[in-house]
Amino acid sequence: MLEVKKLFKSYTTGKAKYNVLKDVNFKVRKGEFVAVMGPSGSGKTTLLNCISQYIPYEKGEILLADKDLGKLNEEQIAKVRNERLGFVFQDFMLLDGLNVFENVCIPQVIKEAPYQQMESKAELLLELFGIKDIAKKYPTEISGGQRQRTAVARALMNDPLMILADEPTGNLDSRSSEAVIGAFIEAKKKLKATIFMVTHDSFAASHCDRVIVMRDGKVYIELINKGNRNEFHQELLNVLGKLNGGDRDDNE
């Protein structure tokens, strides 16, 4: 589904060059729910921005369903972003002037889909994520958890190959966070969605199938959820605690 191969990215500030991604390699399979974690500055957001082609990178390949996104022109990448990828951001990015139903419809409006097709798809997603009752409400009239569920529904509107989520629970209390992670789990189970999520939230990540831990611009380790969420959460906390504590027992 997604394959990142030998990815290198640096930023230049004045005369100084900072290597931020240094040979990043991993795969995400269809139907997988994968999180990326790691200390602040390890390159998680940069990685996400490279995958969505918002920033250029020096070297490497980013294959989505075997197509190298780095080889597409602006027009092609805009189409991939709207039709093949779904985005969920920390601050929701809903349009305040549109109600929940209209926000969910945006990706199909951009695609100029027929209204009836759009309406039935939106209704299905509103139902699935438990936000049907608030369809006519505006983003300022609903809770943070409901806003984020609306954003997840919107991200799925065009049946994307993959959802890219950047800190989707970052601004939420624990109850709302659980509701959002619940939405991802529903999307995975019922719609066979593939989800790739950058997060600092180890509880959220403990619901994933796999967690890619970054450190210093590299994949430090990949942890697999063997089925016991509590144990997986503990394993994540142990690895992250070790990294944040600066322990350099690594695989370099």
Ligand SMILES: Nc1ncnc2c1ncn2[C@@H]1O[C@H](COP(=O)(O)OP(=O)(O)OP(=O)(O)O)[C@@H](O)[C@H]1O
């Ligand atoms: N536009 C930029 N110009 C220069 N340096 C940048 C730029 N964006 C990020 N960086 C640097 O690249 C490194 C990685 O940043 P990035 O935002 O990808 O890390 P992160 O793992 O997402 O961090 P956080 O968890 O704090 O969000 C950091 O050292 C950061 O200061």
